[in-house]
Amino acid sequence: xxxxxxxxxxxxxxxxxxxxxxxxxxxxxxxxxxxxxxxxxxxxxxxxxxxxxxxxxxxxxxxxxxxxxxxxxxxxxxxxxxxxxxxxxxxxxxxxxxxxxxxxxxxxxxxxxxxxxxxxxxxxxxxxxxxxxxxxxxxxxxxxxxxxxxxxxxxxxxxxxxxxxxxxxxxxxxxxxxxxxxxxxxxxxxxxxxxxxxxxxxxxxxxxxxxxxxxxxxxxxxxxxxxxxxxxxxxxxxxxxxxxxxxxxxxxxxxxxxxxxxxxxxxxxxxxxxxxxxxxxxxxxxxxxxxxxxxxxxxxxxxxxxxxxxxxxxxxx
Numbered sequence: 001x002x003x004x005x006x007x008x009x010x011x012x013x014x015x016x017x018x019x020x021x022x023x024x025x026x027x028x029x030x031x032x033x034x035x036x037x038x039x040x041x042x043x044x045x046x047x048x049x050x051x052x053x054x055x056x057x058x059x060x061x062x063x064x065x066x067x068x069x070x071x072x073x074x075x076x077x078x079x080x081x082x083x084x085x086x087x088x089x090x091x092x093x094x095x096x097x098x099x100x101x102x103x104x105x106x107x108x109x110x111x112x113x114x115x116x117x118x119x120x121x122x123x124x125x126x127x128x129x130x131x132x133x134x135x136x137x138x139x140x141x142x143x144x145x146x147x148x149x150x151x152x153x154x155x156x157x158x159x160x161x162x163x164x165x166x167x168x169x170x171x172x173x174x175x176x177x178x179x180x181x182x183x184x185x186x187x188x189x190x191x192x193x194x195x196x197x198x199x200x201x202x203x204x205x206x207x208x209x210x211x212x213x214x215x216x217x218x219x220x221x222x223x224x225x226x227x228x229x230x231x232x233x234x235x236x237x238x239x240x241x242x243x244x245x246x247x248x249x250x251x252x253x254x255x256x257x258x259x260x261x262x263x264x265x266x267x268x269x270x271x272x273x274x275x276x277x278x279x280x281x282x283x284x285x286x287x288x289x290x291x292x293x294x295x296x297x298x299x300x301x302x303x304x305x306x307x308x309x310x311x312x313x314x315x316x317x
Contacts, residue, residue, distance in 0.1 A: 001026055001153050001183035002047060006056035009042050016042045018207035019056065024183045026152065029175060031198035031215070032187045035304050039207040040187045041081050041157055047185070048078045048155055060153060076153040081187075083142025087131030091122055091141045094130060098145045112148050119174055120144035121167070135162035143171065154184045160193065172197050191296040195219075205304040215296065221303075222294030226265040228272050229255070231288040232279070236261065239284050248274055259287075 002024040009017040017039040024030050034040045045051035047058050049069030058065045061075040085094050095116060099109040117123050120140045125133055130141060139162050146154060159175070160168040175184060175197050188194065194201050195215050203211040203218075211218060219225060232239050240261055243252045248269040253262050265271045272291050279286050 001061060002185065003059045004043075004047070004056070005058075007043065007046060007053055007058050008055045009039075009046060009051065010054045015207055017046070017053075020204070020207070020209055021056075022202055022209065022212060024185060026183050027180060028200055029179045029184045029186065029198045031194040031201040032185055032204070033189070033191075033194065033201055033300065034204040036189075038204045038304070040204060043204070044078075044155055044157055044185070044187055045080075048076060049073055050078075050080075075151060076155055077146035077149065077151040079139075079142050079146045079154075079156040079159055081157040083139045085130045085138065085141060085145075088129060090127050090129055091133070091137075091144075092117075092126035094141060095126075095144055095148060098148055102149045104149070112150075116144040116148040119147055121170060136164060136167055139163060140167070140171075152182050154178070154182055156185070157187045158189070159186060160188070160190065168193075191300065194296060203300065203303055210303045211299075216293075218296055218299050219294030222292075222296070222298040223264060224292045224298060225294035226270050227292040228263045228265070228275050229260060229288075229290045229292065230263065230275055230279070230286060231257070231260045233259070233285040233287050235284060238282070239279060242278055242282060243275065246271070246274060246278065262292075 004023070005021050007017060007020045008015065020043055032040055032044070042051065046053050046065060047060060049065045049072040052066060060072045063071045063075060065072050089097065092113070095113045096109065099105070099113055104112055117126060120143045122137060122140050122144055125137050130138060133141065139159070143159060146156065160171050163171060172193065175186070178184065186193070186198065198215055201211070201213060201215055201218055202209055236259055240252050240254070243249050243261065243263055248266055248271050249263050250266045251264040255262055263271060263275060272289060276286060276289060
């Protein structure tokens with residue numbers, strides 16, 4: 001549904017996007033991640049035909065974005081950064097305008113407007129000028145216009161920006177429900193969003209793709225992957241000494257809670273059962289034991305800035 005091959009964008013001497021290549025198929029929800037200035041929004045503007053690449057190609061639904069940018073726009077729904085809209089229009093008037101641009105009129109236009117408004121949960125503000133709406137409602141009006149023509153491809157730049165927790169949950173639920181028959185790309189800096197709804201994640205830094213994996217595969221890169229947080233009842237110092245000497249445990253650190261230790265596993269060494277056995281054999285009661293999947297924020301910092309903690313230091317736990 002989406003194919004990028006060596007996509008590049010330069011602004012003068014600055015290369016904002018550098019030889020980016022990937023594809024997205026129907027049924028995928030791709031999380032597009034990166035620090036500020038990494039090239040996420042620029043890439044999305046090229047995919048949607050709003051910005052011409054310097055070199056490389058992008059195809060949406062088989063249509064080349066340079067040769068037929070209007071044809072590309074017909075294929076997709078796009079929620080740009082900031083959800084721009086005409087502030088003097090009412091939400092309903094804006095959606096009516098979008099329906100007209102998309103070629104709908106009469107009863108069909110009203111049906112699609114009503115369905116999009118219901119999906120985006122904006123029916124209560126349809127008569128209000130967009131300029132008077134909160135940031136969250138403006139974002140949801142933008143989402144409604146992207147969904148109005150029921151496209152098979154959705155490109156959304158920060159779709160939950162400005163939403164409260166309940167609204168974020170509703171938007172994520174909607175994206176999950178739509179994911180079966182659409183190709184969806186979401187640019188986000190909210191890592192929990194990637195874990196919640198994305199089937200795949202691409203990380204871009206300095207204009208280049210530095211990772212393309214499932215969220216679980218990215219979590220497994222974390223130093224905390226397979227680590228164990230254990231709450232003890234008894235001699236914590238003895239437990240710390242015993243665990244530190246185990247050949248599968250890389251590092252044991254104290255946490256802010258005096259009775260809790262965090263044990264980092266050596267690569268490929270699950271340690272939960274060993275810890276439980278070691279504590280039982282030494283008559284140290286375990287109150288809680290939790291295995292860490294890994295943390296996307298650790299991995300994100302590591303692959304975009306190289307700041308993940310090094311072995312031997314005392315990481316924040």
